[in-house]
Amino acid sequence: MLLTGEYINKVDDKGRLMIPSKLRSALSSSQVVASKGLDGSCIALFPPDFFDKTFSFAISGDDGMQIFSPEARMFTRRFLSSSQSLDFDSSGRVNLPQSLRTYAGIDLRSEVTILGMGKYIEIWNPEKYNELLAADDVSISDLGEALAKNKRGV
Amino acid sequence: MLLTGEYINKVDDKGRLMIPSKLRSALSSSQVVASKGLDGSCIALFPPDFFDKTFSFAISGDDGMQIFSPEARMFTRRFLSSSQSLDFDSSGRVNLPQSLRTYAGIDLRSEVTILGMGKYIEIWNPEKYNELLAADDVSISDLGEALAKNKRGV
DNA sequence: TTTCTTGCTCCCACAAATTGGGAATAGTCA
């Protein structure tokens, strides 16, 4: 099921964040893998099976040869090493690790923007998120048109 | 069946909006997908199959490779992440998510303009809608002529 | 003009989601 919707929630004073129930039920898993986001300073949460399928090529690869690839090693260092799996507590909250919170600029007791990105979730400091949107002011319509064209071309 | 007509309805104090029965019956579905509108700050409601066909290319697909496209990620963030599917309740109401209401400037207990847009529905803050119309005062006839010419050209 | 039907609004009750706090466990430092 697709993860969609935009939500604003607050990190509590223990570093816990409530994941909205709509996202939780779309996840159909009591775990997520948290890591640095691919764009800018945010936190990404992946369903475990999607994470494995999508990123594990960098470390394993069927033949195990990726260990001789400098790019794969760098990707691992910059991205995979920051990832860890998190469990939901009985109220649907996850404990965001200190290191990722620092990376994303998310303090205790602060608000965050939670984005359903289809296959995964992004968690943003609201100000940083707005900066990202403002930095790139192509209209939604133009962006979609370009993408659709590109897709047809491929 | 085409979605047509212009209606004024009121959002109730729980954020629910009655969709006029003419639009509901033209939809022939007990669900819609709500998202940010493509022009300006409004809410768009799409029949689910139309939405999937038209927009979800950026997030669906089992290969997950779109996750490595920065453009696809940006499109997802700006447009798809705001989308959620909504069910009609037994009285023909849908619950407009807080984030979309904020985006469109629609408060609880306020009036909205509902537009049948052929394949989909737009929901506007009436003032913003009037501003849009006023800002772009090309005649309907000229608009139609330009569109028709464009179509032939392609 | 009256009656009937359908759509709409408002209100209430139940269910689920969310929040906050407290107890227990694990970890750290002196």
Added chain:
DNA sequence: TGACTATTCCCAATTTGTGGGAGCAAGAAA
């Protein structure tokens, strides 16, 4: 080793969401 701090887990209270129903209004038919 003991005390202190941090972390995890769980429970209870509150808030919010959801669905249903009654009543009103508007329009159609007789």
